[in-house]
Amino acid sequence: MTAASAVSPHPPGACQASSGSRRRAWTVTVLLVLFMMVNFADKSVLGLAADEIRADLGLTATEFGLAGSAFFLLFSVAAVLVGFAADRLSPKLLILVMAVAWSVAQVPAAAGGGLAVLVASRVALGAAEGPAFPLSQQATLAWFPDHRRNLPGALITLGVTLGVIVSAPGLSWVIQHHGWRAALWVLAAAGLVWTLAWAVLGADGRHRTAAAGRTHPAEPRRAAVPYRKIFTSPTWIGATLAYFTSYWTVALMLTWLPSYLRNALGYSAHTAGTVVVVPWAIGAVALLAQAGLTGRLMRRGAGSRRARGWVGGWLLTLGAASCLALPLVDGTAEKTVLIALGFGFGGSYATVAATTVAELAPPTRDGGALGAMNAVVTAAGLAAPAVVGALVDAQGSGGYQSAVLLAGALLAVGAAASFVLIDPARDTARLAR
Template sequence: MTLSHSARTRWVIALLMLFTAINFADKSIIGLVAAPMMADLGLTVTEYGAISSAFYLLFSISAVVFGFLGNRVPGRWLLVGLAVVWSVAQLPVAIPAAGFGVLLATRILLGAGEGPGVPLGMHVAFTWVAEHKRAFTAALLTVGSGLGVIVGAPLLNALIEVAGWRSPFLVLGVTGLIWVVAWLLIGGDGPYSVASPAADAAVAAEPRIPYRRLLTTGTWLGTLFSGFAVYWGLVLGISYLPLYLTEVAGYSRSSIGFLASLPAYVSIVFMLGGGALAGRLLRRGTSRRLAQGVLGGVFALVSGLSMILLTRVDGGATMLILPLIALGFGIGNAQTPLSQAAVADTVPARQRGAALGVWYAVVSIASIIAPVLSGAIVDAAGDRATGFGIVFDLAGVLAVLGGLVAMVTVRPDRDAARLGLGGAETSRAAAGRA
């Protein structure tokens, strides 16, 4: 059966959403298994933080390397390679004898495979859609991260209770291999790809701009800082929120799967709503500064304020705590697709993979620092409640600053004009539709 272009586009975007969902399920599993794993292996919070941070040891380097490869190698095969690495990295943890060393090594390998996943997935997705659809398409893919938590957290948590903390690693490894088969059957690069014959002339007409100029625009630097701040909070939600909810907030183990997925619900709503609103604003002629920079900055600002308030609410005030958890660790992620679309709008198509890869690599450095630093803060604080209060305050302040910076500095229209990219995207889009 031969799919029409529109049908195949929908299938490809759906598979890329699933790709992102598996990516985030792989990341989030470490938080869900934290308590039973620490008890079984006798780990301190600092040691657990080291395992969480190990995931990001090669994450950034890999994102940069594959970002530049994405300028030259078809995304179809790069994504296959990454998904295979994810799957192979998860399987050894399921072995009963696997201890701290195996966990450390496999998390490093997993991070090396997943580091380029999101930016490369975005890069491939952008080859299937026109410019004005990028924000919503990026939102759809980022929704995959929320689905990975919403669907994965309760199921994996139930699996942990039934079959032990090692069992989810086996399930996720097999799921990744199934995705590879589906992608080989349907996936690939779209008509807006730089490798598309129809787009060759338009892409060739674009200037090749030195990376020192591309990576020093206000838009790139502004989204970089705000993205770093948002990612700091995101990794805390993945690594420490389940632990905080059980050991400080006093929630039962059986409720953690649902509570840990609350931010994902908020994330999906605001990612879809934010992406749709940004697309509508752009179609009406609104500046990208408002549609991407200011709107994304508001999401980060609300996230930061919610994290700051979280530990100041009475533990018994569930009706206040739950919205703060959901907003604090969920709404900030809605800024990410707007930031990625803003970066994509200020670079030539043939340099987009590298620009997104470098951006994601620097942003994800937050994921290396946050778990280890947070674990050390909690251990040094004397009691968990005080420690987590400091940890969430730090994350909240970073997010607030990130939101304010984005509102002021993210100006894709101005930066694209300064780089001489005005009108290039329109020509390329026309060639892609030809």
């Protein structure tokens, strides 16, 4: 043994501690992927049961659209409040409370009642789930340094996609054989089971700043800056605008895509429950490809403007082109392919937005920065279902195609914002002045 090898640069047990920390980091990440899966299964059930709910409660398309929008009434407010709270309180505790609240929120509509009960239940559910994505990203990314955050950030977003892919066929079967209220009971039970697992295995990450101002040694210390400087930076504005247009597409998939497949393209309820997962599956592939490409570019020294802003911009561009091409084809199969590509690529921007803002904001401000972004973004969920409902009532089945074209135009705007405005390195330097 040489003298150099005899003196270890690490204290005894450091390797074991590091290994244990990595295992805990990935355990938490897996749990939060499941968290987002349950979250988006909760969101998707209304769209999967749209025709059954409308028939059962006697709703017009506009009324159903308003019920879908009700989910987002307090969604944004809750995202902001909990986002700021997460800069001071334990994300583990906040997530635990949220999971219990959203499981209980399913019960009133599952137990019975009409439109008023459904709307009230969805409002409560939205308030409980509003902070889920930014808080999950914050809680996960806190376990990893910046250069290793692309994969775990993508996996959390992948949970969104997997939640729909895994749950849609099963929930469709439950809805067809046992009714839409039974599906709500299933989701409430799934939420409570996850809550028990999180209470035992969940934990806060070591790469976050505690209220006392301590930072992990591996993270560079950054001074606190006013939120207004973050919110007025081109990078935050660009990421938020691009993500808003992407979330508009997500809201359409959740609330109206199953009805579009059934009422405009002629699919049966069973087939629509299967076809509806295709754009989500395309989005999953896009997410993983984006994470791999972004990570590769950053390892090669590319800045986040290219690695995140430009890569995200191309995703939205592909989504916009596919949606806007819809009137150019006539066949059901061709329309289905374009919708799947448009919604799949267009709806896959979330990881780009979250990792960009997490890089931009100092550790003491990332919860508020992510929460405020999510609040603005999810306003798309409040508007999109109501807009589509009005289009369908006004234009019949043609209203669905008008909704896709509107989504394509918005995605084109979002792509431009991602290409032009996002530059975290530039804006981080400005925040430090």
